[in-house]
Every structure is written in structure tokens, then in C-alpha cells.
Amino acid sequence: MNAAKHNVDPITVELVRNGVLAVTEEMKTNLMRTAYNMIIYEALDFTVGLFTAQGETISIGLGLPMFIRGMSETIKAKIRHFGLENIHPGDIIVTNDAYITGSHLNHVTFTLPVFYEGEIQGFTCCMAHWLDVGGTIGQVTTDIYSEGLQIPILKYQSAGVVNQDLLDIITLNVRLPDLAMGDLRAQITAVTTGERRFLELLDRYGKDEVLASIATIMDHTDAAARANASKIPDGVYEAESFMDDDGVNLGVPVPIRVKVVVQAGQVTIDLSEVSRQVSGFYNSGVTTGIACAQVAYKCLTTPEWYPVNDGSFRSLNVIVPEGSIVSATRPAPMRWWMTFPMTVIDTIFKALAPALPDHVIAGHHADLVVATLHGFSPKDGRFYIASIGPLGGGWGAKSTEDGVSVTVCINDGDTHNSPVEQIESKYPILIERYALRQDSGGPGQHRGGLGADLVVQALAPFSFDTSIERAQCKPWGLNGGMQADGNSVGVRVDGVWEEALPNAKLAHRRLKKGDALRLRSGGGGGYGDPRLRPAEKVAYDVAQGYISIESARRDYGVEIDSGTGEVRAHGDAELPV
DSSP, X not given: OOXXXXXXXXXXXXXXXXXXXXXXXXXHHHHHHHOSSHHHHTTOOEEEEEEOTTSOEEEEOSSOTTHHHHHHHHHHHHHHHHOGGGOOTTOEEEEOOHHHHSSOTTEEEEEEEEEETTEEEEEEEEEEEOSOOSSOSSSOOSSGGGSOOOOOSEEEEETTEEOHHHHHHHHHHOSOHHHHHHHHHHHHHHHHHHHHHHHHHHHHHOHHHHHHHHHHHHHHHHHHHXXXXXXXXXXXXXXXXXXXXXXXXTTOOEEEEEEEEEETTEEEEEOTTSOBOOSSSOOOOHHHHHHHHHHHHHHHHOTTOSSOOGGGGTTEEEEOOTTBTTSOOTTOOOTXXXXXXXXXXXXXXXXXXXXXXXXXXXXXXXXXOOEEEEEEOTTTOOEEEXXXXXXXXXXXXXXXXXXXXXXXXXXXXXXXXXXXXXXXHHSSEEEXXXXXXXXXXOOSSBOOOOOEEEEEEESSOEEEEEEEOOSSSOOOOBTTOOOOOOOEEEEEETTXXXXXXXXXXXXXXXXXXXXXXXXXXXXXOOBSOGGGSOHHHHHHHHHHTSSOHHHHHHHHOXXXXXXXXXXXXXXXXXXXX
């Protein structure tokens, strides 16, 4: 379809395109300005969006790519639950049902219908991470009931009247009710901001013109995705990778198998062979399974097309049978829902590497690399929960360039790590070290990106948990490139470091004053034979501290003078000792 078919001129289409982007960006800004928790206003663990009256995505604010499906499907579930005829002006609908949103209970989702000329013309929505929703702390959960308060699809507000009973239930079931209510109000600010700005857009250009422009924008995005998908050679592409374990059955790898079928520009991503749901809390709902495929597909077909809308995915078919780790059913635990999907996306890229050698990157660190702390503040004796990270790590190299270093994993897109000064001012900790991790990137003609090394000292006793993956199943290289270092965790007690741990999953570890924990994010895999990397680039990497002299010699065949930094030898021949 084109603008003429929808009976709207191209200039109006572009004005509306930028208008809906502005709507969601202002929603995002107002949420950040009013939220109470750092995980929202610093880490940006949220997404806001504008949707059609049917729940299709018009525009989502840059944030977590994995929410690309969750909010839309949650709105559709709310429509099915109430029926459009029972949704009225002044209503705001809420849920955190993990099997609807596809994520965990901490993601509370508010949706507001936008009425214009007496009819629903769209919805605004905000999904954001609450720091606490009750449930256990410091344990690996094995069912959803241990993970906190579950809010079914309810009206937080009905015809402008707030449901006080719901608020009372929430405040009674969370450890930090003041923070929860503050974040709730911030989310309401976000969705009402979106309503106001979308109504202004409808007033300015007219309802019919705006809706026709939105339809045209989706058609344009669809056409671009189909055109780029048609460049993928027909074939069946498969790949396999593994997760370390599920946190319950320690040392038992969890398989990730994917199949991509391309035929005449139509792409099917089949996740039927992804592991069945596991005992530990690494499961996610079916909307996340669909999102895995959609994130990978958008990266490959319309990475620079904005706003993010459902037109991007019309040419994609996704197969996700019920009961897998990315389509879990109740009562599977889902607290760390975001971890395994990162590797699912990585594995889709791995499968398509032979078909798209110039567009696919090697494996990346694929984890948030987060530690969750809790304790009592020595300043005022109040209980606190803090999140250290996301740390950021290395991304895989590609056929034309090195991988980027210390960058947040693919599923979390625009999320940020928290500033050191902010963390130290709020919690009884000291950041001893925060640096690039030498030799963590996979060697290759193009080197993988580097991970980070973070040391956190306890200034007062606290307990912490890590649920970090890809410590044993390390980021892979492509086309002769070598694997990278994986993620890791270390603990210092009484001045002695313990770092030879079987995995990076630690539950309820207690540290006293002066003890410390270490988070190390993995690197990205290399691309191409490392011996083909120019010697001057290897020497530069050594000079910058990215790789060691030992790695230069062992992996790249380049002998570097330790005194001058000059290249002494280069090649496959035996080098001087």
C-alpha cells in the first residue's frame, strides 16, 4: 500500500511519523523525571508505547527491545478480557501477569484508552520495572507463587475513579510501598502524557488523516522488511548453543536449537527445538518467544526504520510451541525471564551467518551481568534493595569491523548502567574498580569487543545474589574467529578472592564490611582468522591494553617488544622466545 491508497499526502505522513515518535519520547521523558527507582530513571528498565485501537504497535519508546511484543499482546489481552464496549473514558487497566506480559512480575503494565469523538482511537501503555513486588529474596524460585504479588487484569482506574482496594493490596504485599506507589504514579503520568499528546495530534491533522498516515507508515515499514528479507538466499538454516544450567539442576546445560526457513522472501523462525521450560526461574512467556524472533528479524531487515511498529513483522512467521523456556506455562518460575532469550537471538544470528556473512555478528556476552543487593542502611536503618549493573560486555565482531566493547546486551537496547556516584551515594558500597577486561574479546581478523571488570566493596554488611549466565557456554566466533571469555563472578572474603566457581549463579551470599564481590562481563567472539589481523592493529591493541603481549603472540602470531611496543615478528613461523 501507499499514501495515495490511504488517501493522505506524503507530507502529512512524515509529520505524523515524527509526531507519534514525539508522543512516545515525551512519555519516556516524563516517566524518567517522575520515577522513584534508579532502575527506571537511570537504567531505563521500561518501555512506553502508542498503539492502535486493536492493540497493534504504532510507536514504542527506545528501551528494552524484548518489550517489542509484550505490551502489544498485553493490550490485546486486556481488550479480550473486558471487551471494547466495556472500556470507557477515564479507565486505566493494569496487570503484571507474567504469562500475559511474557516477562516477570516486576513488570507492571498500565494501559489507557484514548477516546476521540466518542470512540477509542488508540491506547497508550507503560511497562516498567518495580524494584520489589514481594516474594522471596535470595533464593532460586521454582514456581511463580514464590515470586511475588500477581495482579490479574484489573481496572486501576474506572471512569476516573481510582481503585483504592487494589492500592491497599499492593502496599500490603511489597517491602517498599513508598517506592512502589511513586513508580506507579510515574507510570500514570506517562500514559496520560501519551493520551494528551496523541489527542493534540488528532486535533491538529484530523482523525482520518492521522489514522491513514499510521496505516501508511506501517505499509512502508512492511515493504522495506520484505525487500530486505528477499535478499536472504532461500534455504533452511539451523544452529545450536547452550546455557550453563537452570540454577536448580547445576551443571546440566540447557540446549537452544533454532531453525530459520527462507523461501521467496518469506521468513519462518522455528523455535520448536528450544528447550522445554526448566525448573529454575529462567523461563519466559510466549510473547517473549515471539519477541526473540522479531528482534532478530528487525535487526536484519529494518534496523534503522522508526518508529518501531508492527509493519516490520508482517512478513515474519514465528513458530513457538507451548511449554518451552520462551513459551512457559503456569506455574513455571520467571523471575530472570530475560536471560535465556538473549542467547536465543544470538543463535538465530548464528544460524543465518552462512546466508548473511556481512550482516551477522559473532556471539556476544548475552547477559545483563547484574548483582542484586539487600540489607539495612547504616545511615537510617532502613531496608534497601539495590541492583548493580547492567554491566555491559563485549559484542561479537563482524566481517568488516571489531566488536564494540562494554555495551549492554542485545535484549536491553537502550538501558544504561547506573553511575558509580549515584550508587555509592545511595547504598553502603564502594566501587573499587571499573575497567575494561583485558583479553576478554575473542581473537580474530576482527577482534571481539571487550567486557568489563567491576569490584564492589561492602561498607556495611549486605547479602547479594547473582543469576548470571554464559560463564561456561562462552560467546562463539565466526568464520575462523575464536571464542571470547564468558561472564564470571568472584567473591573476596577476609582479603582472599574466590573466583574458581562452577558457574556465575550465587544465592544469598553474605558479605561483611570490607568484603567484596567482582562482576566480570564476557567479551564478543572474533570474526575471521586471527593470523590475518594486521600487525599494526595488534600492536595498537597491546598499547591500549585491550590485549596482552602474550595474547598477541599466542593468538595473532605477532611478537611485540615489551619495552618499545614495536612489532618484532609477524607470521605463522615459530617466534623467538
